[in-house]
Ligand SMILES: *[C@@H]1O[C@H](CO)[C@@H](O)[C@H](O)[C@H]1NC(C)=O
Ligand SMILES: *[C@@H]1O[C@H](CO)[C@@H](O)[C@H](O)[C@H]1NC(C)=O
Ligand SMILES: *[C@@H]1O[C@H](CO)[C@@H](O)[C@H](O)[C@H]1NC(C)=O
């Protein structure tokens with residue numbers, strides 16, 4: 001490895017021309033039309049070397065694959081590259097930056113030294129970079145930063161020092177970089193943000209300190225940052241948020257407090273945040289949001305309260321005319337609470353995934369909704385009337401659907417993006433035909449995977465042969481029985497099968513009625529209440545298929561209870577009714 005590296009890096013070339021390019025690197029014009037050199041193969045060991053890199057290069061990128069990192073040391077090679085605008089040296093295990101190495105790079109905008117092994121940058125490392133706008137030192141091993149480390153970077157706008165080992169921000173750390181707008185400190189174990197350090201960067205608009213082990217919001221900090229628009233303090237240990245602590249965050253438009261330990265939100269919690277547009281409170285422990293918590297937030301358009309313990313939605317009231325995106329995933333909502341959703345007049349995106357929903361009958365989805373996520377619930381049925389006209393995405397993956405009926409699919413045919421995977425799709429004539437007919441319409445149907453019957457389990461609809469379709473999903477059923485029906489070769493397989501068999505079905509139904517009346521009162525009761533039958537899986541009303549009807553040699557298929565209902569449904573194809581009424585266990 002070292003040999004190759006030396007060969008590549010120590011061979012010096014003769015005359016720099018426009019065609020010059022180091023072997024193992026690529027030279028190109030980037031999206032802004034600048035001369036760029038990228039060396040990404042990795043495995044380079046020794047001092048950084050720019051042999052064969054043309055002097056008019058404007059962008060240099062040296063990086064490596066994860067399993068073949070470079071081990072470079074910095075050497076003063078940049079001085080003659082006066083045109084450089086961006087330098088990225090990443091995944092190269094650089095331990096230190098030399099004194100004045102970047103001196104004279106008056107055009108340098110971006111310096112990216114992420115994913116190295118730098119422990120302590122010093123002010124003289126950055127001397128001469130007065131034009132620099134963005135400095136990235138993410139994923140190094142920086143333990144501390146002395147006061148004034150960045151004092152030569154007078155034009156710095158963005159500083160990112162994420163995922164290092166800084167435990168304290170030294171006072172005056174941000175000396176002389178008063179133009180800083182964006183500061184990213186995530187992934188350092190800071191525990192506290194001291195107001196003192198923010199005195200030098202009062203124009204900050206964007207502050208990110210996720211996973212910083214912070215235990216509170218500190219109003220003294222925000223007092224110094226009147227222009228803060230975006231604050232991200234996710235994945236910390238903040239327990240309380242109060243109106244007082246937030247009072248100075250008046251310009252804030254995007255606030256992220258997800259992954260903290262917040263339990264309640266009081267009246268007017270965000271009273272000073274009139275400009276707030278997006279609020280993320282996901283993954284906290286919120287069980288109560290006061291009805292007036294958002295009473296002053298007339299501009300709030302996006303609210304994420306997923307994965308909390310919220311059960312009612314009365315707190316949405318002040319947001320009826322502003323909220324466009326609402327994420328409620330992973331809460332244990334009361335079924336009545338959902339009725340409030342219809343009052344959200346401008347809602348475009350609604351996510352109620354993983355909420356334990358077993359039923360969704362009422363028209364609770366506002367007509368303005370375009371994106372609807374119902375995934376990871378216990379739904380087995382949907383009322384076709386609940387869907388808004390302009391739906392562009394519907395996600396019902398991870399539910400309990402065994403099939404979708406034609407009249408529902410006629411509605412869903414207008415939805416360009418459907419997500420149907422991970423359901424209990426039952427690939428038999430009773431359940432899957434309307435889906436199967438649509439496999440040429442969208443990949444969503446092609447990729448539906450059969451969960452039953454056993455003979456086709458795991459197959460996608462795309463690969464399912466028509467001859468494999470059995471009449472009903474019954475464990476004791478065999479494929480040869482399906483040959484009884486003459487299945488058409490064109491796409492309309494189900495309808496044809498159904499219509500050609502209607503007469504037979506009618507006869508069968510009559511025969512069944514007769515047989516049932518004749519047999520016992522118990523079974524007759526099931527039949528006459530067919531709409532309300534509660535399915536008991538595998539149980540057969542014919543007592544293990546010993547009915548007089550099926551002992552007849554001609555009709556040798558077996559109907560479990562579930563199938564009996566479905567057969568009737570198909571015979572009266574437009575009036576398919578809900579058959580299951582699974583009680584929502586979690587509410
Ligand atoms: C520099 O370019 C010359 C001529 O194209 C080539 O022979 C040599 O291997 C290159 N050296 C490096 C380090 O890429
Ligand atoms: C800096 O380098 C890292 C590692 O290669 C990369 O992921 C990141 O996108 C770069 N940042 C910029 C602004 O180019
Ligand atoms: C990073 O630097 C430390 C010393 O500061 C050294 O022990 C370690 O081996 C270096 N890591 C790599 C991957 O070079």
Ligand SMILES: *[C@@H]1O[C@H](CO)[C@@H](O)[C@H](O)[C@H]1NC(C)=O
Pocket residue numbers: 274275276299
């Ligand atoms: C709310 O948004 C409107 C339009 O974007 C803006 O004019 C208004 O100033 C905002 N309200 C507050 C309190 O910032």
Ligand SMILES: *[C@@H]1O[C@H](CO)[C@@H](O)[C@H](O)[C@H]1NC(C)=O
Pocket residue numbers: 436437438439440490491492
């Ligand atoms: C889907 O398209 C293929 C190839 O064009 C065709 O053979 C098949 O019958 C079609 N299936 C349906 C259900 O329309």
